[in-house]
Amino acid sequence: MTQPIYGRVALIGLGLIASSMYWAIKRGGLVTEVTGYARSPETRETARRIGLCDRVCESAQEAVKDADLVILCVPVGAMGAVARDIAPALKSGATISDVGSVKRSVIDAVSPYLPEDVHFIPAHPLAGTEHSGPESGFAELYDNRWCIIVPATEDTDPDAISQLRALWEGIGANVAEMDADHHDLVLAVTSHAPHLIAYTMVGVADDLRRVTDSEVIKYSAAGFRDFTRIAASDPTMWRDVFLNNKEATLEILGRFTEELFALQRAIRTGDGDHLFDYFTRTRAIRRGIIEAGQDTDAPDFGRGAPKP
Amino acid sequence: MTQPIYGRVALIGLGLIASSMYWAIKRGGLVTEVTGYARSPETRETARRIGLCDRVCESAQEAVKDADLVILCVPVGAMGAVARDIAPALKSGATISDVGSVKRSVIDAVSPYLPEDVHFIPAHPLAGTEHSGPESGFAELYDNRWCIIVPATEDTDPDAISQLRALWEGIGANVAEMDADHHDLVLAVTSHAPHLIAYTMVGVADDLRRVTDSEVIKYSAAGFRDFTRIAASDPTMWRDVFLNNKEATLEILGRFTEELFALQRAIRTGDGDHLFDYFTRTRAIRRGIIEAGQDTDAPDFGRGAPKP
Numbered sequence: 001m002t003q004p005i006y007g008r009v010a011l012i013g014l015g016l017i018a019s020s021m022y023w024a025i026k027r028g029g030l031v032t033e034v035t036g037y038a039r040s041p042e043t044r045e046t047a048r049r050i051g052l053c054d055r056v057c058e059s060a061q062e063a064v065k066d067a068d069l070v071i072l073c074v075p076v077g078a079m080g081a082v083a084r085d086i087a088p089a090l091k092s093g094a095t096i097s098d099v100g101s102v103k104r105s106v107i108d109a110v111s112p113y114l115p116e117d118v119h120f121i122p123a124h125p126l127a128g129t130e131h132s133g134p135e136s137g138f139a140e141l142y143d144n145r146w147c148i149i150v151p152a153t154e155d156t157d158p159d160a161i162s163q164l165r166a167l168w169e170g171i172g173a174n175v176a177e178m179d180a181d182h183h184d185l186v187l188a189v190t191s192h193a194p195h196l197i198a199y200t201m202v203g204v205a206d207d208l209r210r211v212t213d214s215e216v217i218k219y220s221a222a223g224f225r226d227f228t229r230i231a232a233s234d235p236t237m238w239r240d241v242f243l244n245n246k247e248a249t250l251e252i253l254g255r256f257t258e259e260l261f262a263l264q265r266a267i268r269t270g271d272g273d274h275l276f277d278y279f280t281r282t283r284a285i286r287r288g289i290i291e292a293g294q295d296t297d298a299p300d301f302g303r304g305a306p307k308p
Numbered sequence: 309m310t311q312p313i314y315g316r317v318a319l320i321g322l323g324l325i326a327s328s329m330y331w332a333i334k335r336g337g338l339v340t341e342v343t344g345y346a347r348s349p350e351t352r353e354t355a356r357r358i359g360l361c362d363r364v365c366e367s368a369q370e371a372v373k374d375a376d377l378v379i380l381c382v383p384v385g386a387m388g389a390v391a392r393d394i395a396p397a398l399k400s401g402a403t404i405s406d407v408g409s410v411k412r413s414v415i416d417a418v419s420p421y422l423p424e425d426v427h428f429i430p431a432h433p434l435a436g437t438e439h440s441g442p443e444s445g446f447a448e449l450y451d452n453r454w455c456i457i458v459p460a461t462e463d464t465d466p467d468a469i470s471q472l473r474a475l476w477e478g479i480g481a482n483v484a485e486m487d488a489d490h491h492d493l494v495l496a497v498t499s500h501a502p503h504l505i506a507y508t509m510v511g512v513a514d515d516l517r518r519v520t521d522s523e524v525i526k527y528s529a530a531g532f533r534d535f536t537r538i539a540a541s542d543p544t545m546w547r548d549v550f551l552n553n554k555e556a557t558l559e560i561l562g563r564f565t566e567e568l569f570a571l572q573r574a575i576r577t578g579d580g581d582h583l584f585d586y587f588t589r590t591r592a593i594r595r596g597i598i599e600a601g602q603d604t605d606a607p608d609f610g611r612g613a614p615k616p
Contacts, residue, residue, distance in 0.1 A: 126530045129607030186523050189513050191530035200568045202590040205497050215494050217596045222434045222499035225603045226534050232594035235587035242575045260508045267550045279543035282510040286540035288525045295533045299437030301609040
């Protein structure tokens with residue numbers, strides 16, 4: 001084993017993101033000891049059973065004791081309360097990070113509780129699946145995905161940032177740095193607005209009584225089923241994302257509605273050229289994503305035909 | 309080889325749908341001879357090069373000569389013109405079908421041109437990928453997918469329907485029957501509205517100048533990239549779908565906008581309970597789709613990490 005990047009790392013919250021981090025940390029031999037804590041006794045029990053974390057603790061304070069790095073892996077709305085809880089137990093010189101999908105509100109919620117002698121370096125790995133919970137993690141989740149590091153202040157210690165960057169690179173991710181407001185706007189476009197739209201479309205289908213559920217389900221392969229995967233994501237996590245990235249999400253949704261109305265108008269008036277031009281333009285973005293290595297070119301994501 | 313279901317089948321239009329049908333027909337030994345025609349000389353040339361169709365003809369009339377089944381595999385907006393072209397060459401007693409995503413307007417466009425002595429039995433296989441053209445087809449496309457048969461009139465010959473049903477089952481599909489208006493409404497929910505929404509969201513991302521294209525592409529894995537796959541579908545085909553299923557699509561989009569506004573309002577007013585309940589409800593539909601064998605349960609469609 002090469003020199004570990006951190007001696008002790010504490011994961012607070014043990015869902016998809018934390019468990020995938022743990023398996024990737026083990027795969028790479030990146031850390032001497034990983035402690036873990038989850039609020040629910042059932043989650044802690046599951047974690048012990050499947051060997052998730054070197055040591056599962058009965059309190060967050062116990063988990064963060066002597067940790068060189070503490071990563072908050074709880075929903076965005078819970079970050080402040082967890083920070084308040086662990087603050088007295090943090091080791092001097094430790095780095096505190098998180099994995100929340102929103103960065104400005106996490107910085108605002110967590111910063112007030114942290115002692116002066118720790119480094120607060122928020123981060124956001126852009127990876128996930130529609131599954132959640134301690135058993136949904138896997139070591140490859142972050143391979144070739146992006147992790148965005150968002151230092152809480154401009155005078156954050158560069159060495160502490162480099163160390164956190166090295167951990168994420170060891171986990172398999174590409175690392176970028178960004179300021180919090182820009183992060184929140186980019187993510188509103190690439191993630192938050194698309195999720196709300198998918199949730200909405202699935203809700204509409206669920207509501208339609210004339211079209212029975214079983215028909216919507218049977219015939220979902222025509223496009224709709226892709227939306228249902230996104231709309232199966234963790235409800236608590238996503239509630240918190242929208243409540244904490246209000247402004248940027250609402251702005252993008254406003255733009256979206258404007259465009260949607262223009263396309264609806266083109267349909268109503270029979271303006272085929274407008275539709276054709278619009279649909280041609282959007283094809284190019286897909287090509288860019290595949291060339292950037294961020295999705296597969298295999299037809300239909302390569303998922304093939306499901307078994308009868 | 310068992311008894312073929314049809315002696316001669318003609319495929320008019322040689323894109324993803326027709327080429328996948330051809331390979332599935334060959335896989336199953338379902339037809340004695342398949343002829344093909346495409347308007348573009350390049351497509352006919354490609355078809356000959358890759359062995360798509362037993363015989364590629366230089367005109368649609370030549371392709372349909374003596375065919376027991378003619379399948380129109382052209383965009384919905386071109387169906388009427390093709391029907392007019394081939395009508396004089398159709399064999400008495402032949403079945404005419406199609407694969408269009410809209411059924412009412414295809415029936416209205418095609419019926420007037422057909423002679424009395426043929427059976428017109430429209431159909432719609434609910435399968436496809438984001439790729440298009442004669443080289444994008446593969447024999448497994450329809451395996452365990454649905455094909456909806458929509459007889460043009462109530463007195464359509466039951467034997468002709470059974471024969472077409474047998475072909476689609478031989479191709480690998482499950483077959484259902486439905487009337488045209490109900491089909492168009494169900495598809496507006498499961499396919500047409502989701503496609504327009506995906507096109508819109510990708511267009512919005514493309515427009516955002518403050519968020520550069522490269523950032524949208526780099527960070528697309530957070531949800532957005534799923535939309536780009538759908539929005540990479542064939543522009544001509546989709547233009548025609550929207551122009552020919554106006555009413556149902558606009559109705560579903562109206563419902564969608566209503567729900568979206570309600571969720572935007574919940575975000576603005578901080579109504580977390582409303583969001584949480586909505587996001588919980590939509591999870592159940594995903595489960596139903598997986599249980600119905602219409603999608604994979606593998607995280608992220610099982611596509612895994614793309615190569616760097």
